[in-house]
Amino acid sequence: MTKAMEILNGLTLEEKASLTSGKDCWRTVDIEGKLASIMMSDGPHGLRKEENGSTVPATCFPSSATIANSWDEDLIYRIGEALGEECLANDVQVILGPGVNIKRSPLCGRNFEYFSEDPLLATRMASSHIRGVQSKGVGACIKHFAANNQETDRFSVNAVIDERTLREIYLSSFEEAVKVAKPWMIMSAYNKLNGDYCSENKYLLTDILRDEWGYEGVVVSDWGAANEPVDGVKAGLDIRMPGPVPSANNAIVEAVKSGELSMEELDKNVLRIIEIVEKGIASKIADYKADMSAHNELAMKAAEESAVLLKNNKSVLPLAKTDKIALIGAFAEEIRYQGGGSSCVNATEISDLLKAFDDKNIDYTYAKGFRTEDDSINDDLTAEALAVADKADKIVMCIGLPFRMESEGFDRWTMSLPSNQIELFNKLSALKKPIVIVLFQGSPVEMEWSKNADSILAMYTGGQAVAKACVNLLFGDANPSGKLSETWALKLENNPTALSFPEKGTATYSEGVYVGYRYYDKKKLNVMYPFGYGLSYTTFEYSDLKLSAIDISESDTLEVSFEVKNTGSVAGKEVCELYVEPTYPSVSRPVKELKGFKKIYLEPGEEKTVTITLNKRSFAYYDVESHDWQVDTTVYNILVGSSSRNLPLTASVKVNSSRTSKTFFTTDSRVYELNANPIAKEALSKLLTEDLKLDITALSIDLPLSKLVGFSGGILSVDMLDRFVASLNEKIK
Numbered sequence: 001m002t003k004a005m006e007i008l009n010g011l012t013l014e015e016k017a018s019l020t021s022g023k024d025c026w027r028t029v030d031i032e033g034k035l036a037s038i039m040m041s042d043g044p045h046g047l048r049k050e051e052n053g054s055t056v057p058a059t060c061f062p063s064s065a066t067i068a069n070s071w072d073e074d075l076i077y078r079i080g081e082a083l084g085e086e087c088l089a090n091d092v093q094v095i096l097g098p099g100v101n102i103k104r105s106p107l108c109g110r111n112f113e114y115f116s117e118d119p120l121l122a123t124r125m126a127s128s129h130i131r132g133v134q135s136k137g138v139g140a141c142i143k144h145f146a147a148n149n150q151e152t153d154r155f156s157v158n159a160v161i162d163e164r165t166l167r168e169i170y171l172s173s174f175e176e177a178v179k180v181a182k183p184w185m186i187m188s189a190y191n192k193l194n195g196d197y198c199s200e201n202k203y204l205l206t207d208i209l210r211d212e213w214g215y216e217g218v219v220v221s222d223w224g225a226a227n228e229p230v231d232g233v234k235a236g237l238d239i240r241m242p243g244p245v246p247s248a249n250n251a252i253v254e255a256v257k258s259g260e261l262s263m264e265e266l267d268k269n270v271l272r273i274i275e276i277v278e279k280g281i282a283s284k285i286a287d288y289k290a291d292m293s294a295h296n297e298l299a300m301k302a303a304e305e306s307a308v309l310l311k312n313n314k315s316v317l318p319l320a321k322t323d324k325i326a327l328i329g330a331f332a333e334e335i336r337y338q339g340g341g342s343s344c345v346n347a348t349e350i351s352d353l354l355k356a357f358d359d360k361n362i363d364y365t366y367a368k369g370f371r372t373e374d375d376s377i378n379d380d381l382t383a384e385a386l387a388v389a390d391k392a393d394k395i396v397m398c399i400g401l402p403f404r405m406e407s408e409g410f411d412r413w414t415m416s417l418p419s420n421q422i423e424l425f426n427k428l429s430a431l432k433k434p435i436v437i438v439l440f441q442g443s444p445v446e447m448e449w450s451k452n453a454d455s456i457l458a459m460y461t462g463g464q465a466v467a468k469a470c471v472n473l474l475f476g477d478a479n480p481s482g483k484l485s486e487t488w489a490l491k492l493e494n495n496p497t498a499l500s501f502p503e504k505g506t507a508t509y510s511e512g513v514y515v516g517y518r519y520y521d522k523k524k525l526n527v528m529y530p531f532g533y534g535l536s537y538t539t540f541e542y543s544d545l546k547l548s549a550i551d552i553s554e555s556d557t558l559e560v561s562f563e564v565k566n567t568g569s570v571a572g573k574e575v576c577e578l579y580v581e582p583t584y585p586s587v588s589r590p591v592k593e594l595k596g597f598k599k600i601y602l603e604p605g606e607e608k609t610v611t612i613t614l615n616k617r618s619f620a621y622y623d624v625e626s627h628d629w630q631v632d633t634t635v636y637n638i639l640v641g642s643s644s645r646n647l648p649l650t651a652s653v654k655v656n657s658s659r660t661s662k663t664f665f666t667t668d669s670r671v672y673e674l675n676a677n678p679i680a681k682e683a684l685s686k687l688l689t690e691d692l693k694l695d696i697t698a699l700s701i702d703l704p705l706s707k708l709v710g711f712s713g714g715i716l717s718v719d720m721l722d723r724f725v726a727s728l729n730e731k732i733k
């Protein structure tokens with residue numbers, strides 16, 4: 001018997017019930033002499049531990065949207081380690097993150113806190129984060145499970161999602177991270193999913209999470225997300241937060257006494273809580289000190305690795321340290337380094353760009369240029385900015401999304417930047433001087449107005465050390481290597497959700513699997529900057545794509561290797577991306593999907609071989625008939641390159657499904673289904689041409705066999721057709 005079992009057996013019914021809600025806003029219930037309490041606190045990109053009316057100083061790392069642009073699993077692991085260390089130093093046993101909700105719309109106010117529009121990238125980033133945190137004996141809590149893709153009406157909106165879309169997109173961003181990284185906790189989302197609140201959704205919390213994925217950790221509700229207590233216990237919710245909620249505890253006690261809830265059902269949940277508490281207590285390290293200066297340095301490195309160079313005409317970047325710079329824009333001073341809401345960190349250090357420029361002894365003059373409090377144009381600020389720019393060699397304009405435009409708790413109402421920033425840019429670019437835009441934002445913005453910009457560097461919400469990282473990148477002390485983890489559409493209206501997002505009451509995910517690049521590719525839409533795109537100060541060349549086989553069964557793995565060479569003059573890192581394109585899918589599928597990636601470092605002239613391994617899931621789609629992942633027997637193109645729209649290497653592999661062709665036909669089978677089976681095709685052809693003298697034209701390939709009776713002019717009866725189908729199934733057995 002485990003220690004946790006012993007503790008469980010020593011608890012009264014009331015004590016057990018008390019564990020199913022928090023002790024307070026952040027702690028689990030402790031039971032005198034039997035069980036201690038552990039503390040949870042927010043994340044995801046820094047520790048937000050509430051204390052004495054404030055929150056403890058902690059390292060504010062780049063937000064998830066930003067760090068996902070690094071595509072660097074090792075870097076994210078190291079950030080996870082640092083988060084774990086700061087939790088140990090502050091006696092916190094679980095940090096509430098990462099958030100992995102898919103970016104269905106660029107307007108979701110919380111997208112700065114999520115990784116990607118692509119589930120593979122999101123789940124790989126999340127897995128690294130979780131493993132890093134938990135390597136320190138601190139728990140991570142992946143969230144918000146599931147389909148929390150808007151802030152509007154978030155506490156009750158019903159996300160209506162078809163099974164295939166749910167599996168391929170919205171659960172996939174959790175699945176691998178849950179199975180591989182095994183987070184101590186998973187947080188049930190506020191919203192409903194297909195009619196049931198996530199916190200009481202048995203299909204989600206038990207059928208999928210526990211029975212199918214084998215999850216053994218604790219399900220904790222989002223704060224205030226739990227509803228009917230007994231339904232919650234039965235569905236698989238372990239702890240409702242915050243607490244205490246005596247009424248819920250009493251309802252559980254009464255339900256056990258009345259037999260509505262069995263003690264075994266309650267014990268399952270309570271045992272999981274005890275196990276996590278014991279794990280957290282066992283990992284405590286008294287007087288642990290985290291190296292905050294090292295963490296600040298890591299935050300700076302992470303911001304460097306995550307920044308995305310979107311444009312660099314005439315190689316205006318990197319700037320020379322001798323350039324006379326006009327540093328324009330309020331964001332240089334009021335630097336936007338994180339998002340708003342529960343993830344807000346009390347950062348240990350914040351530097352602005354002015355100080356970072358000073359530290360590099362750059363000859364610059366700053367002008368605020370515009371207000372961030374609203375979109376109004378201030379003539380004095382404009383005049384000052386133009387005057388400063390007029391005297392400079394080059395212009396660096398710092399713009400972005402102010403806190404008021406994106407945060408937890410509300411969705412963005414536009415994909416545009418504030419008009420006063422664009423207006424000022426137009427005036428500055430009219431000076432015909434080299435002009436660099438630096439963006440500080442947590443999600444994509446419309447950029448068609450930026451044609452006259454020579455260079456554009458997106459820093460996103462880059463964390464407390466973003467200023468130093470930005471200046472290192474601007475002046476070439478670091479080489480940009482970020483790639484977009486989300487598409488930047490030309491305009492909001494090109495996004496399929498723009499027709500209705502955000503919906504109140506019921507949000508119908510009618511775009512299905514066509515989220516992000518999956519949609520823009522399928523519609524062959526131009527985009528401003530594609531998924532996976534980012535420039536460098538050097539160049540890379542891809543060559544020599546090889547596959548370990550060209551004809552495999554679905555259970556085989558496939559080794560894909562290729563060469564990448566740094567053909568430029570400076571060292572750099574390249575994110576190599578691999579997409580799979582099914583040639584003749586049996587269902588509507590995205591043109592291609594990301595199925596692997598690697599980030600590599602190359603010195604000038606250096607060449608490396610990159611290998612990525614594919615498996616069944618790399619080729620599969622979710623089949624709603626069999627409720628399982630299936631592979632079509634067809635040819636798949638393997639596409640490799642530097643972005644979703646720059647894939648110079650292609651090779652093909654035939655994958656043979658282990659799914660035997662339909663082992664039986666019925667009178668509802670379609671003509672095309674029989675034609676796909678040589679034996680059935682021959683039998684049908686004989687029936688049609690010899691017996692019925694019927695010419696099935698191409699218009700009829702979708703015809704159910706049962707319709708042949710009506711077309712046979714009385715020759716074919718229902719019984720005869722039944723006998724035909726029975727004999728056919730005998731033949732193909």
Ligand code: GLC
Binds near residue numbers: 042
């Ligand atoms: C918030 C957020 C969740 C956070 C929790 C505790 O409402 O949705 O991400 O961890 O409450 O602050």
